[in-house]
Amino acid sequence: MTVTLSDDARQYIQAFDQLTGITPVDCLVREARLVFVVPVGEMGEAIGPHGETVSEVEAEFGQSVDLVEDAVDAEGFIANCLAPAAVRNITLSEQGGSTVAYAEVPQADRGVAIGADGESIETTRELAARHFDIDDVQLT
Structure with missing residues (x-):
């Protein structure tokens, strides 16, 4: 990429x-x-x-x-993007030709992962797309 x-x-x-x-x-x-x-x-x-x-x-x-x-794989990279939120697990899923990453974040860290006005999650989505062809990142 x-x-x-x-x-x-x-x-x-x-x-x-x-x-x-x-x-x-x-x-x-x-x-x-x-x-x-x-x-x-x-x-x-x-x-x-x-x-x-x-x-x-x-x-x-x-x-x-x-x-x-940076990271060698998409999962590590997404976890780094969401830091300092704790990320328990990241699952990549192919859906209709798109790749979606599901990041499991504890409820207590969801605000940090989302960021003010969604800034953190949007940055994560953009960087994941740029570096690993991930079409979307969702918090679970």
């Missing part, structure tokens, strides 16, 4: 790399926030001690920055 980046996303990725030394594999540009997908194993470095690195990036860009760690 090939991820197509906008010019703005490419510029943000380059700036993120210059600030942190980490090259994100994807960037979603939103009105008030940026979402970077960082390579597997580099999340700690991207966040920095006590969140200092990501805070510096937010200050430089003047907007909120969310980080998602």
Whole structure:
């Protein structure tokens, strides 16, 4: 699967790399926030001690920055997208030519998984489609 980046996303990725030394594999540009997908194993470095690195990036860009760690499979990737919500299980299902991921999230974490105004679940859906050809993500 090939991820197509906008010019703005490419510029943000380059700036993120210059600030942190980490090259994100994807960037979603939103009105008030940026979402970077960082390579597997580099999340700690991207966040920095006590969140200092990501805070510096937010200050430089003047907007909120969310980080998602990449994964080798769709299930792991979706769980990473929904973090910090606890994800118990993810099941992929083929339905009428579409692939739907069902993420089992405890009731106490559903609000976190959905996010304010559905922001978290919508970002998860978009990233899952971009990286793993998942047509929809549903919480169970």
